[in-house]
Amino acid sequence: MGGLVRTDSPEIYAVVGRVATEPLDSTRPVLARGEDADSEEDVIRDNPQLARLLTARFEVYIAGHVENGVIRQYLPPRPPRVHSFVYACSPEEVSLFTARLDLLRLLLNSGAPHADEIVGACIRQAASSHEQPDDFRAHACRTLAVELAGDVARLSSLLRRISP
Amino acid sequence: MTQSPESNGHDAKEFGDHRIETGQGQPIGMVIEGSVANGVEVRLDSGVSVEQIKVGTFVTIQGTGNRFFGVVTDVGLRSTDPRLKYTPIPVDDPFVIDSLQGTVAFGTVSVLPQLTMPEVLGEGEGPAAAKSIPSHFSRTFTASQRDVETVFGSESDGNFWIGSPLDMETKLCLDLGELVKRSMGVFGKSGTGKTFLTRLLLAGIIQNGEASSLIFDMHSEYGWQGQDTDRGVAVKGLKQLFGAKVSTFTLDEEHSRRRGVSTDETVQLGFNYIEPEDIELLLESLNLSDVAASAAYNLSEKYGQEGWLKEFLAAGRGGSLLELAEELQVNAGALRALYNRMGRFTRHGFMVEHSRTDTAARIIEHLERGQHVVLEFGRYGDDEAAYILVSNLLTRRIHRKYVEAKESSMGGAGKEPRPLVIVIEEAHKFLSPSVASQTIFGIIARELRKYNVTLMVIDQRPSGIDSEVLSQVGTRLSCLLDNERDIDAVLSGTPGSRALRSVLARLESKQQALVFGHALPLPVVVRIREYGPKFYETVGRGEDSEEERKRKVEELFGG
Numbered sequence: 105m106g107g108l109v110r111t112d113s114p115e116i117y118a119v120v121g122r123v124a125t126e127p128l129d130s131t132r133p134v135l136a137r138g139e140d141a142d143s144e145e146d147v148i149r150d151n152p153q154l155a156r157l158l159t160a161r162f163e164v165y166i167a168g169h170v171e172n173g174v175i176r177q178y179l180p181p182r183p184p185r186v187h188s189f190v191y192a193c194s195p196e197e198v199s200l201f202t203a204r205l206d207l208l209r210l211l212l213n214s215g216a217p218h219a220d221e222i223v224g225a226c227i228r229q230a231a232s233s234h235e236q237p238d239d240f241r242a243h244a245c246r247t248l249a250v251e252l253a254g255d256v257a258r259l260s261s262l263l264r265r266i267s268p
Numbered sequence: 269m270t271q272s273p274e275s276n277g278h279d280a281k282e283f284g285d286h287r288i289e290t291g292q293g294q295p296i297g298m299v300i301e302g303s304v305a306n307g308v309e310v311r312l313d314s315g316v317s318v319e320q321i322k323v324g325t326f327v328t329i330q331g332t333g334n335r336f337f338g339v340v341t342d343v344g345l346r347s348t349d350p351r352l353k354y355t356p357i358p359v360d361d362p363f364v365i366d367s368l369q370g371t372v373a374f375g376t377v378s379v380l381p382q383l384t385m386p387e388v389l390g391e392g393e394g395p396a397a398a399k400s401i402p403s404h405f406s407r408t409f410t411a412s413q414r415d416v417e418t419v420f421g422s423e424s425d426g427n428f429w430i431g432s433p434l435d436m437e438t439k440l441c442l443d444l445g446e447l448v449k450r451s452m453g454v455f456g457k458s459g460t461g462k463t464f465l466t467r468l469l470l471a472g473i474i475q476n477g478e479a480s481s482l483i484f485d486m487h488s489e490y491g492w493q494g495q496d497t498d499r500g501v502a503v504k505g506l507k508q509l510f511g512a513k514v515s516t517f518t519l520d521e522e523h524s525r526r527r528g529v530s531t532d533e534t535v536q537l538g539f540n541y542i543e544p545e546d547i548e549l550l551l552e553s554l555n556l557s558d559v560a561a562s563a564a565y566n567l568s569e570k571y572g573q574e575g576w577l578k579e580f581l582a583a584g585r586g587g588s589l590l591e592l593a594e595e596l597q598v599n600a601g602a603l604r605a606l607y608n609r610m611g612r613f614t615r616h617g618f619m620v621e622h623s624r625t626d627t628a629a630r631i632i633e634h635l636e637r638g639q640h641v642v643l644e645f646g647r648y649g650d651d652e653a654a655y656i657l658v659s660n661l662l663t664r665r666i667h668r669k670y671v672e673a674k675e676s677s678m679g680g681a682g683k684e685p686r687p688l689v690i691v692i693e694e695a696h697k698f699l700s701p702s703v704a705s706q707t708i709f710g711i712i713a714r715e716l717r718k719y720n721v722t723l724m725v726i727d728q729r730p731s732g733i734d735s736e737v738l739s740q741v742g743t744r745l746s747c748l749l750d751n752e753r754d755i756d757a758v759l760s761g762t763p764g765s766r767a768l769r770s771v772l773a774r775l776e777s778k779q780q781a782l783v784f785g786h787a788l789p790l791p792v793v794v795r796i797r798e799y800g801p802k803f804y805e806t807v808g809r810g811e812d813s814e815e816e817r818k819r820k821v822e823e824l825f826g827g
């Protein structure tokens with residue numbers, strides 16, 4: 105969670121907001137198995153069908169896109185095409201994309217029930233991609249302070265999540 | 269995200285380039301609200317702490333169409349969220365605190381924009397009174413040296429450098445030409461630097477050369493030398509600095525000789541110069557009754573203006589006071605009291621039955637030559653009656669002469685008399701409500717500069733001065749005062765006196781003055797320039813100032 109991913113043509117950036125392992129068929133809930141097994145590997149080995157019935161799925165929140173070579177931190181005109189490949193961004197790409205932080209506003213207002221968790225995670229992760237992680241963190245926090253100027257309680261709890 | 273600290277920093281850089289052109293100071297914030305009546309509120313940039321900005325600091329605000337000049341009247345702490353004060357904040361986490369400071373919790377300063385600055389410096393009109401306020405988001409800067417010069421005038425334009433504004437190294441200058449047009453006052457508790465400030469101003473006036481001055485030097489500290497009580501050294505007086513431009517007169521030759529000080533002339537006053545009005549002034553200091561004072565008028569009626577005192581004293585010595593009392597129909601006791609007091613008073617060394625030289629005329633001669641006159645009182649300075657009497661009777665006669673000269677110049681004959689500044693200490697003794705209407709000083713203060721004569725009053729108890737007279741004191745320079753009534757008196761009739769009150773009461777105990785009134789566009793707290801060797805150097809060259817040279821040339825060629 106909080107990681108930055110992107111698609112190619114159109115180049116759309118997004119922040120991972122939710123990761124889950126789910127059944128392929130949503131009408132068939134996942135049951136607990138392997139109460140007798142010694143280890144988690146044993147459970148998978150003993151139930152080879154699991155790998156086919158379950159899948160890892162993640163949801164992302166769009167954080168911006170690239171238009172004519174310029175980074176825009178607002179929603180793209182069209183969503184990514186179905187079946188676009190999604191790549192995890194390299195540290196260079198993260199550092200470049202997060203040079204501006206308008207994306208924080210998109211995330212805070214994304215409507216995600218745990219938006220603050222996503223924002224906190226995103227800043228913590230992105231910081232490690234920057235040459236000066238502390239400066240980045242401070243910049244991000246001041247940006248948050250401006251965004252959440254009217255809600256000190258929310259801001260303060262969010263800041264504590266980012267505080268090194 | 270319109271307002272990240274980065275974008276502020278960016279603005280500052282933009283203005284940085286601008287700064288070079290217009291001489292802006294350091295950026296501190298931007299206007300967020302305000303009104304003409306109450307001034308504007310400036311939100312400080314995140315890097316600027318409220319602790320850096322003091323009340324009284326000058327700032328400029330770059331509006332869209334105008335540049336404003338104003339003064340900080342208040343400093344405050346604000347927050348974007350009113351719940352801030354109830355929200356627990358991890359104060360021990362510097363990271364969180366840093367993030368909140370300047371964003372959610374920020375400093376503000378209230379600024380009263382008082383002037384609009386000309387767009388192009390040094391051309392055409394100067395600053396004008398502000399009739400509007402800068403618009404939202406206008407950038408605010410600390411005032412630069414250039415700004416202060418534009419507003420108060422610069423040394424290079426012939427103004428006199430008297431010190432620096434609060435927290436600035438900038439030279440703050442006064443337009444002495446404007447200053448001497450109206451009466452001025454130097455106030456402050458004892459030991460706050462009144463004498464030093466006055467000497468500095470006088471040095472400026474002498475150097476500037478537009479006006480003459482006559483100084484009634486009670487404690488003999490302006491003429492040859494004065495005392496720096498803090499450092500225990502002597503400081504140069506005006507005579508030492510300006511040589512022939514200054515003439516020193518003394519009432520007490522012996523005192524001068526003992527101090528090893530040479531004076532130009534010794535003053536002798538004939539009895540014939542004392543008028544009944546003078547006696548009235550001395551009621552309090554000589555402890556005389558009204559009846560005794562009015563007897564002087566009867567005497568002058570009987571013996572004539574010239575000889576009354578001499579004849580009266582002779583009659584007293586001859587033992588005929590009783591008959592005299594009967595003849596004049598005045599109380600014999602009162603007449604005796606008058607005789608005793610005047611008898612004692614006339615034994616002062618400077619009193620003679622008949623003086624051969626007319627001191628007032630001599631002083632006028634010097635003044636007409638463009639010289640400045642310091643009258644040292646020597647040991648008589650501690651004699652209140654002597655100080656009051658001598659300064660009154662000389663001033664009365666000099667004033668008379670000025671009135672004549674001015675009137676004949678208005679009638680087309682002769683030229684205008686040179687402006688004259690008369691300096692008196694312990695001014696409340698001459699200008700208290702009970703005597704202000706009678707003394708010549710009260711008259712001079714009230715008639716403004718009709719006859720080109722103005723006063724410089726020095727006083728530690730301004731509340732003792734008649735309020736009507738005080739209201740005519742155009743420019744006031746006040747060092748620290750702590751008596752409420754004195755503060756009220758000094759600020760009386762001044763707009764915005766509420767804000768100034770606190771400024772006045774918070775001045776440093778020495779060498780700092782609140783200067784306001786006629787000669788300045790707005791009130792300013794000044795750290796008074798050091799009067800010492802460095803200052804001597806700037807005047808010691810003995811050169812004439814630009815104006816002085818021009819004046820002399822004009823005089824030579826009858827311009």
Ligand SMILES: Nc1ncnc2c1ncn2[C@@H]1O[C@H](COP(=O)(O)OP(=O)(O)O)[C@@H](O)[C@H]1O
Pocket residue numbers: 456457458459460461462463464465495496497498499778779796797798799800
């Ligand atoms: N401008 C100044 N330059 C140097 N010293 C000063 C200045 N103003 C005040 N002082 C110091 O303060 C002392 C008191 O000043 P003074 O003018 O005699 O006070 P006041 O006349 O108000 O009683 C001086 O002896 C001097 O040491």
Ligand SMILES: [Mg+2]
Pocket residue numbers: 462463
């Ligand atoms: Mg003094």
